[in-house]
Amino acid sequence: MRFAKDLLQLPIRFDAEQLAAEVAALPSSAWRPHPMGFEGNDAVPLVSVNGALNDEFAGPMASTEHLRSMPYVHSLMAELGGVWGRSRLMGLAAGAVVPKHVDIHYYWRTHIRIHIPVMTNPGVRFICGDEDTHMRAGEAWVFDSFRIHEVRNEGQAKRVHLVLDTVGSSRIWDLLEAANAGSAVPTEPWLPERSTSPGKLRFEHLNQPKVMTPWEMRCHADYILENLEVPADASIVTAIDRFIFTWGAAWTEHGDSEKGLPAYRELIQAAREDFAELGVAKVLLNNEAPLSRALQELILSKALATTVLQSAA
Secondary structure (H helix, E strand, O other), X not given: OOOOOOEEEOOOOEOHHHHHHHHHOOOHHHOEEOOOOOOOEEEXXXXXXXXOOOOOOOOOEEEOOOHXXXXXXXXXXXXXXXXXXXXXXXXXXXXXXXXXXXXXOHHHHOOEEEEEEEEOXXXXXXXXXXXXXXXXXXXXXXXXXXXOEEEEEOOOOOEEEEXXXXXXXXXXXXXXXXXXXXXXXXXXXXXXXXXXXXXXXXXXXXXXXXXXXXXXXXXXXXXXXXXXXXXXXXXXXXXXXXXXXXHHHHHHHHOOOHHHHHHHHHHXXXXXXXXXXXXXXXXXXXXXXXXXXXHHHXXXXXXXXXXXXXXXX
């Protein structure tokens, strides 16, 4: 679904006091440094691969020991009904920033990220594209992570957000559709006793294909080409189309059989060489990232799952 705004508030509100109480009850040892090493950024894993305390993206997801100690968070996730991927509490120290960046990565291309502020202050600003907002405790927000975005905590206290990653659900679709239409946000927070949803959470088990289908490739390629700063030269578009066309032939012949790996590897390598020769690194997207990065992150590096390559090796 397309968002009507780069920063979009969902028409639902959660109990900030219950959220804050559950976060405050966590031991200090629960907080882990940011995996990219950003100063002043830390996190508590709530949903992770196999429920372990890790920062992995691919693999069967499950709740961690920390989520199991947070009944209100568990209940609101059940209310949203998502099939959950990697989800965390994310902390930002006073004076710290999340630097400007874009999320050109297969994981974020296939997921929606919901931000629910738990502890915040008026000095916290979330900036995405041309929009700049302060998200208040208990609100729920989504944003277009393919746009340049950053977060600044210019206040005197730590900011904590509940950050939920999901491929979606019918409930989340309804909330997004209502937000796009400008629906008002309720004044009263949602409470578990008002829920009609079952309390069991659903988690991802398949979040990366062993061998990407040509139809998924076509979807990613069209998305990339739609987000170019200026239309690509016809030779570049033709090279992309040719790669997907020949990949489709190989996929129809081999599917996800290991017998097809040599053919798949050969096609990927040939595409990289063709794209380099055509100068895709000099072509920019409307988020200032090079076309070469988008093709690599969304298609070429994910055309074959790492587990398939390791197994073949």
